[in-house]
Amino acid sequence: MTTHTLRAKRRRSALRAAAFMSPWLIGFSVFFAYPLLSTVYFSFMEYDGFKEPVFNGLENWSYVFSAYPAFWPAMGNTLWLVMVLVSCRVVFGLGVGLLITRIRTGTGVFRTLFYLPYLAPPVAATLAFVFLLNPGTGPVNTILADLGLPAPGWFNDPAWSKPALTLLAVWGVGDLMVIFMAALLDVPKEQYEAAELDGASAWQRFRFVTLPNISPIVMFAVVTGVIQTMQHYTQPLVAGKVASGIIGNSGQQFEPGYPDKSTLTLPQLVHNLGFQRFDYGAACVVALVLFALAMACTTLLIRRRGGLLQAGD
Structure with missing residues (x-):
């Protein structure tokens, strides 16, 4: 040839x-x-x-980092949600998955009940939570007051707005529950039986049998959760707007982040700068910062998992 x-x-x-x-x-x-x-x-x-x-x-870069007062609060809120919201969703989703795989009767009913909130539209779910957590008339604070417990301000209190968003995210944890259930059901039963014969406790079986087998799924849940939370836009915007008393299409100007910039996230900042203030240059700067932040967090998590696997080997 x-x-x-x-x-x-x-x-x-x-x-x-x-x-x-x-x-x-x-x-x-x-x-x-x-x-x-x-x-x-x-x-x-x-x-x-x-x-x-x-x-x-x-x-534009100098303006965003030094002169624009909303950038650093938005950065702090986004990082807070990434660390706390993602951790709570993963832990709660894994816990519910473990619970449902252990019960013997009514599995289908419980699986449906926990999965249904995930199907609720984000705007409708946020509106419902703002109503339930209304500090003056909401049923949650009414019950807390009847029990003699302190009633938080939730979406009207800067100290409680992000925990309220975390509760909303944990309520819709059905997607992670299904993923973890599939992973838990694939763990070889022989390994559990061997651990029981060795006298391992329930915690030791979870730590040394369950977690190593489902660790790729846990990493998948964490990475996708970080990426999704970096794009957190609808829920904090709707919650802040409704809690502030501003109704859509009312003609009132609304600056995202109510109360006191505590629900302001970087995606909201991109929208505010680009489509409300028509400052596309500054909006592109924030978008690039968000992209770099997401890439850095994802790379760190993947490298961390690779290091753990090598250490385990």
Whole structure:
């Protein structure tokens, strides 16, 4: 076989591979690479969506990090939700999954009851929680007052607004419950039997048998939870808007983050800067910060898991 024939064969193989990869390449280019490059480009521009963009160097970056007062509260709230909300969802989802796999009767009923809240639309679920946790007339605070317990301000109190959002997220933990149930049912029973013969307690069986077997699923839940929480937008926005008494389409101007910027997240900041203040350059800066933060957290988690696996081996 001549050199020319070998080159032609390799070229045909490369073209065939490119043809099979073309749907992914087109999707990656149109929906990821181009928006990312455009965001980087506009982050160095003064642009309001109407006039031609004008290069202004690092002014947008300097404004966001030093002059815009809402950036650092939004950053702190987003990181708080990533650490607390994701941890609570994973722990609660795993706990419910363990509980349902252990009970002998009514499994289908309990599985349905815990999964149904996940199907509730985010806006409707948030409205329901704002009503239930209303500090003046909500049934939750009414019951707490009847029991002689302190009644928090929930979505009207900066100290309790993020815990209230965490409760809302934990209430809709049905997706993680189903994933963990599938993983728990795949754990080999022989390993549990061997551990019992060795005299392992329930906690030791969970630690040394259950967790090692479901650790990839736990990592999947944590990584996807971090990415989803980085995009937390609808629930805090609706909760803050309803708790503040501003109704949609009422003509009133609403600055996200009520009360006292405690529910303000980075995605809300992107929307506020880009579509309410028409400062697309600053909005692109915040979007890039959010992207970098998500990439850093995801990479750290994956590398951490890789280090743990090597240590275990």
